[in-house]
Amino acid sequence: MDTALTAEQHEIRRTLRDLLARHTGPDAISAAVGTAEGYDPALWRRLAGDLGLPGLALGEDYGGAGCTATELALACEETGRALLPSPLLATAALAAPLIAALGTPDQRAALLPRMADGTLTAALALPGGSLSTALGLTGDNLDGTWAGGGRAGGVQAHGKAGERRLYGEADRVLDGHSAGLLLVAAHAGGYPRSRTQLFLVPGDAPGLVRTRLTALDETRPLASVELRDTPAELLGPDGTADAAAALADAGRAAAAVLAAEAVGTAASALEHTVEYVKTREQFGRAVGSFQAVKHRLADLYVRVEAARSAAYHAARDPEAGPLALAQALEAARITTGEAVQLHGGIGFTWEHEAHRYLKRAAGDELLFGPVHRLRDHAAHRAGLFGPATAASGVPHGAGVR
Numbered sequence: 001m002d003t004a005l006t007a008e009q010h011e012i013r014r015t016l017r018d019l020l021a022r023h024t025g026p027d028a029i030s031a032a033v034g035t036a037e038g039y040d041p042a043l044w045r046r047l048a049g050d051l052g053l054p055g056l057a058l059g060e061d062y063g064g065a066g067c068t069a070t071e072l073a074l075a076c077e078e079t080g081r082a083l084l085p086s087p088l089l090a091t092a093a094l095a096a097p098l099i100a101a102l103g104t105p106d107q108r109a110a111l112l113p114r115m116a117d118g119t120l121t122a123a124l125a126l127p128g129g130s131l132s133t134a135l136g137l138t139g140d141n142l143d144g145t146w147a148g149g150g151r152a153g154g155v156q157a158h159g160k161a162g163e164r165r166l167y168g169e170a171d172r173v174l175d176g177h178s179a180g181l182l183l184v185a186a187h188a189g190g191y192p193r194s195r196t197q198l199f200l201v202p203g204d205a206p207g208l209v210r211t212r213l214t215a216l217d218e219t220r221p222l223a224s225v226e227l228r229d230t231p232a233e234l235l236g237p238d239g240t241a242d243a244a245a246a247l248a249d250a251g252r253a254a255a256a257v258l259a260a261e262a263v264g265t266a267a268s269a270l271e272h273t274v275e276y277v278k279t280r281e282q283f284g285r286a287v288g289s290f291q292a293v294k295h296r297l298a299d300l301y302v303r304v305e306a307a308r309s310a311a312y313h314a315a316r317d318p319e320a321g322p323l324a325l326a327q328a329l330e331a332a333r334i335t336t337g338e339a340v341q342l343h344g345g346i347g348f349t350w351e352h353e354a355h356r357y358l359k360r361a362a363g364d365e366l367l368f369g370p371v372h373r374l375r376d377h378a379a380h381r382a383g384l385f386g387p388a389t390a391a392s393g394v395p396h397g398a399g400v401r
Contacts, residue, residue: 005074013074016051020082026353029219032085037178038212038221039085047086048118051075054092055116058100062112069253073260073315077308080264083356085219087121089261090175093254095122095183101246102198102236111181111200123179125170125201125225127154127186131367134185135251137322138373141244147185147196155186155227157199164188164234165207166199166227172367176223177212179203184225184232185243198243199232206230217363219356255321256314258368259328262361263308266328266335269357270300273339280344293342300335307331322381326374332361333371 005013023043032040047053057072058064065071072092079088096115099108099122114120126134126147133139133146148154148168155168166186176182182201189195201208207230213222235241274297277288287293307328314324336357343354365371379385 005070009071009074012051012071013078016047016053016075016078017081019046019051020078020084024082024084026356029083029085029356033218033221038175039087039178044086044118047088052116053088054096054118057092058096058112058116062100062108063116064112068315069256069318070312070315073257073311076257076261077264077267077311080261080360081268083219083265083268083360085221087123087175087179089254089257090123090179091115091121093257094124094174094250095181097250097253098124098183098198098246099235101249102241102243104237107200107233107235120180121175121178122181122183123173123176123223125155125173125176125182125184127168127170131172131174132251132369132374134247135254136244136248136377137251137255137325137368138370138377140377141248144187144196144244147187155184157186157188157197157232161234161238164199164232166201166230166232169224169226171224172213173223173225174367175221176225177210177221182208182225183235184227185247186232196243197241198235198246200235201227201230201232205232215363216366217359219360220363220367222367249318252318252321255325255368256311256318258364259307259311259314259321259324262325262328262332262364263304263311265357265360265364266300266304266307266332269332269336269339269354270297270304272353272357273297273342276343287342287344296338296342300338303331304335322374322378325368326371326378329361329365329369329374330371332357333365336361 052065053075055064056067056075057069060066076089079086096112099111111120115122128134128146128148130146134141155166155170157164157166159165166184180203182203184199184201185196186199188197207228209226209228211224213224215222277293278286280287310324310327314320340348340354340358346352
């Protein structure tokens with residue numbers, strides 16, 4: 001496989017890095033996360049309108065650029081470097097692929113062009129609080145337990161076709177407080193024959209209550225979503241689509257994009273640390289001149305580059321997505337932790353930039369991990385602990401602890 005980037009891909013990276021260098025930074029990030037949207041709307045319009053980021057991986061028939069997951073991963077690596085708060089991940093990597101896979105022709109025509117040009121943002125609202133399990137990354141999602149159990153669990157869908165109403169709540173919804181469209185997973189059909197399906201809920205729908213939550217990483221806005229007899233439209237023609245399989249497919253593809261973003265975070269933290277140890281002096285010489293520090297930085301460099309290779313391999317082969325994500329999240333956690341250590345006393349101050357990288361790495365693992373469960377489920381899918389099934393490997397909850 002040829003893993004070298006094309007000239008066009010290098011140009012995407014250069015253009016986006018230059019733009020973000022001019023419009024992001026500690027002060028700009030603080031101002032962006034303090035807005036009602038949780039990001040800079042003007043910068044988002046420029047990223048979407050001028051560069052077409054949300055439509056990179058969408059087909060040209062729907063206003064996208066018709067590129068591949070590699071281009072989207074490149075863009076997210078750069079946004080990860082800048083710790084950019086934006087709805088790109090929730091809209092382009094999670095919601096858009098599901099609408100493209102399950103939506104009717106009318107739904108795709110009505111929604112995807114607006115998502116491609118950035119005028120419509122979207123969020124995936126999954127009850128149960130485990131985004132990684134619902135996406136089939138850390139466990140089997142076929143039995144639907146991730147969507148809540150019992151008659152009162154999760155989100156319930158009532159009514160006839162065309163007149164569906166949702167009741168329930170979902171927690172820790174990425175960008176859920178500001179998205180113009182919610183994709184909500186809900187139980188439909190009545191117990192015990194209930195199945196989980198995906199529904200479209202406009203952001204201004206009656207009975208929809210959204211509350212922004214306090215998160216460890218303020219650049220990753222999370223929300224609590226309550227649905228109180230809220231009207232919704234079924235995603236797809238007749239409810240026969242396999243939502244769990246679609247979520248798992250989307251999860252594996254999104255894992256590669258997430259991995260690239262985590263690599264960007266780790267790489268930027270490492271670069272800032274290298275620059276700092278060149279200037280910080282101890283015992284009359286730069287800290288970076290000590291052999292022990294050089295060894296630590298060299299180990300981090302190898303870890304980040306290995307994670308980058310895994311992320312771009314996964315962008316071409318989504319089956320490798322969960323393992324690439326595990327490697328990237330681990331690299332980000334270790335690298336950002338070392339960045340705080342190597343910055344010395346100033347690195348331990350909560351306001352220092354090194355802490356932003358650490359909080360991004362920790363928050364991502366809480367949201368999309370943990371690493372050991374990503375690897376455990378990938379090992380079961382590969383049949384390392386016994387015969388793998390065609391769908392997702394093992395019963396829910398099984399694995400090495």
